[in-house]
Amino acid sequence: MRYAKRELVVAIAVAVAPFLCAPAFAQDDTHQVSGVITWISEDAVEVGGQRGLFEDSSDVRSDGRPVSRASVRAGMPAQMETDAAGRVLELRVNGVVE
Numbered sequence: 130m131r132y133a134k135r136e137l138v139v140a141i142a143v144a145v146a147p148f149l150c151a152p153a154f155a156q157d158d159t160h161q162v163s164g165v166i167t168w169i170s171e172d173a174v175e176v177g178g179q180r181g182l183f184e185d186s187s188d189v190r191s192d193g194r195p196v197s198r199a200s201v202r203a204g205m206p207a208q209m210e211t212d213a214a215g216r217v218l219e220l221r222v223n224g225v226v227e
Contacts, residue, residue, distance in 0.1 A: 159218060163208045166222070169201055174220060176209040181217035188218065191225035200225045 164177025
């Protein structure tokens with residue numbers, strides 16, 4: 130009888146645990162900003178007053194195709210998507226010539 134109760138408690142704990150951890154996963158908020166690139170360096174960019182940090186996984190695209198960060202210049206129109214920590218998820222620009 131005691132063994133059956135222990136199994137029941139473990140089963141309930143396993144079933145409830147993901148719901149207790151859910152707020153930690155809810156921080157997947159993203160922020161999008163459109164404007165002109167006002168500043169750019171090797172590891173960061175500023176679009177419309179919002180700064181973002183480049184990561185290895187940051188996606189930089191011009192007219193739908195991947196481009197190098199080195200090809201992006203201040204003054205270009207852009208849309209930037211960042212995560213809650215300010216890391217650049219995607220930077221979309223127009224008119225990059227490589």
